[in-house]
Amino acid sequence: MKNVLVMTGLTLGLISGSALGAGDPEAGKSKSGMCVACHGTDGNSLAPMYPNLAGQHAQYLETAIKAYRDGQRTGGTAPMMIPMAANLSDQDAADLAAYFSQQKLKQK
Template sequence: MKRILLGAALLVLGSQAAVAAGDAEAGKAKSGMCVACHGADGNSLAPMYPNLAGQHAQYLESAIKAYRDGQRTGGTTAMMTPMAANLSDQDAADLAAYFSQQKLKQK
């Protein structure tokens, strides 16, 4: 039982470390290409684009990588894939850290 609890604790800590790897300030500096659709602070300028503000960093990072790697399909794939194509894993982590720390504004 102790091994299971220890394993679970290490898994949680490991997943938090992966999220913490992103640098929010670096993400802010890299977010210029996101602003036109998602807003400077991750609050979308148009209802057809999702808000990024307040989303979980791990979700945002995995979504960016999925677009980049051609693993995500759907309505905005044609727009997002070229935007994510040249992003490194670090870029994805930084952008995710930045947008996850922004506050979602109620409209």
């Protein structure tokens, strides 16, 4: 019985994990205006203190956005990011993640 519960939990985790990253890059581009000041129009940050979003994995970006929104990330730039992410829906997070993950990281 214990093995069945573990396998069920793993299966559900894989199914819910695959739902991440299902965003629309075009919609993400249109929603990215609030990100530009720090992360640049294409996800290449304008200042070294802000991370590049370009080329990051969509699932990582989506998870990070939701963690800021939900107050689960509290270190570093969280005081700036939490208000930025506060009103984003799950779909907004997925769309932004899809957009920035498709951008090319520029070498400086």
